[in-house]
Amino acid sequence: xxxxxxxxxxxxxxxxxxxxxxxxxxxxxxxxxxxxxxxxxxxxxxxxxxxxxxxxxxxxxxxxxxxxxxxxxxxxxxxxxxxxxxxxxxxxxxxxxxxxxxxxxxxxxxxxxxxxxxxxxxxxxxxxxxxxxxxxxxxxxxxxxxxxxxxxxxxxxxxxxxxxxxxxxxxxxxxxxxxxxxxxxxxxxxxxxxxxxxxxxxxxxxxxxxxxxxxxxxxxxxxxxxxxxxxxxxxxxxxxxxxxxxxxxxxxxxxxxxxxxxxxxxxxxxxxxxxxxxxxxxxxxxxxxxxxxxxxxxxxxxxxxxxxxxxxxx
Amino acid sequence: xxxxxxxxxxxxxxxxxxxxxxxxxxxxxxxxxxxxxxxxxxxxxxxxxxxxxxxxxxxxxxxxxxxxxxxxxxxxxxxxxxxxxxxxxxxxxxxxxxx
Numbered sequence: 001x002x003x004x005x006x007x008x009x010x011x012x013x014x015x016x017x018x019x020x021x022x023x024x025x026x027x028x029x030x031x032x033x034x035x036x037x038x039x040x041x042x043x044x045x046x047x048x049x050x051x052x053x054x055x056x057x058x059x060x061x062x063x064x065x066x067x068x069x070x071x072x073x074x075x076x077x078x079x080x081x082x083x084x085x086x087x088x089x090x091x092x093x094x095x096x097x098x099x100x101x102x103x104x105x106x107x108x109x110x111x112x113x114x115x116x117x118x119x120x121x122x123x124x125x126x127x128x129x130x131x132x133x134x135x136x137x138x139x140x141x142x143x144x145x146x147x148x149x150x151x152x153x154x155x156x157x158x159x160x161x162x163x164x165x166x167x168x169x170x171x172x173x174x175x176x177x178x179x180x181x182x183x184x185x186x187x188x189x190x191x192x193x194x195x196x197x198x199x200x201x202x203x204x205x206x207x208x209x210x211x212x213x214x215x216x217x218x219x220x221x222x223x224x225x226x227x228x229x230x231x232x233x234x235x236x237x238x239x240x241x242x243x244x245x246x247x248x249x250x251x252x253x254x255x256x257x258x259x260x261x262x263x264x265x266x267x268x269x270x271x272x273x274x275x276x277x278x279x280x281x282x283x284x285x286x287x288x289x290x291x292x293x294x295x296x297x298x299x300x301x302x303x304x305x306x307x308x309x310x311x312x313x314x
Numbered sequence: 315x316x317x318x319x320x321x322x323x324x325x326x327x328x329x330x331x332x333x334x335x336x337x338x339x340x341x342x343x344x345x346x347x348x349x350x351x352x353x354x355x356x357x358x359x360x361x362x363x364x365x366x367x368x369x370x371x372x373x374x375x376x377x378x379x380x381x382x383x384x385x386x387x388x389x390x391x392x393x394x395x396x397x398x399x400x401x402x403x404x405x406x407x408x409x410x411x412x413x
Contacts, residue, residue: 180394180397180398180401182393182394182397182398183398186391189390190387190390
């Protein structure tokens, strides 16, 4: 069956290249966005083929799902939604410049990847796993060994949401123009399933692929579905407004953990091995909640008004 | 055990023609409504057969139930999505083919 897997991989590689080309040079923005979303799904499949299920989960949830939703929502704000904007592709010098540049960059990247030490840091990670507090090496790296990187990632998400909200208020109607009775029913029916799947992914992160980012993305997608079904975001309303502190909760919790361990005589971000397990679970929980709400806030594309004109706030 | 695995493989193979005809319908049918009709029906039956076949091949009850759950979620999502697309097309004034 070796030839079948090789054929599948080849098909995947060709499909990825073709979709990338389509999303850059296809006619019409809608087409490009859909190509990009399918590209994300195939990319997740490619990560599975490379034995990296963690990255595959993140790619499918964030790369294809949330990014696709963000792009579609941006597209619906485009002044001429159905006509493709005039992008000047007649500049003849452009391919002559970009093609060699791309080839040189790709060869350099390939060379760099080729020269990486073969097992990487896998051996060191496996050796230190006993101190990490979790069984999944990816979670150990993300939330213990290199927790500082994760702190910065969540910080960037928060910064993005703050900047987007500060650019303007949410103006356009949120629900689609032709509401179907099926959509609110679907939202009500499926939202518990979103919460369940997200909790499952979060809990699994300790011993298997999963963790805060896929969990947050799934929960955020559930929120977006509720929004499309006609729900009102409650982040800025009078009675629930303070809940928007959850946006910063993940970052604050990670900072607190990083600085708090100094008090018990450890270095910055160096968890005491006995406390590492519960601490990581707590950080995953706060980070997952924050990521879900941050992705939702990014999707809104503007600060929601303090008061809605009519209708209940869910 | 071998019989169950063979049966699972047979179900997966049986699912393929449904995907094929759904895709054929998407490519060849004249308007958005008929294309939705082909996709929402053909692919869902195909996916059900493939999920059931893979579940039987996996030989684990938990895995089979997970695959069936995926199929059910897909059924709900695909029915709602197809309905939404069709309604939006109606509101935008796209006439069904032949009317």
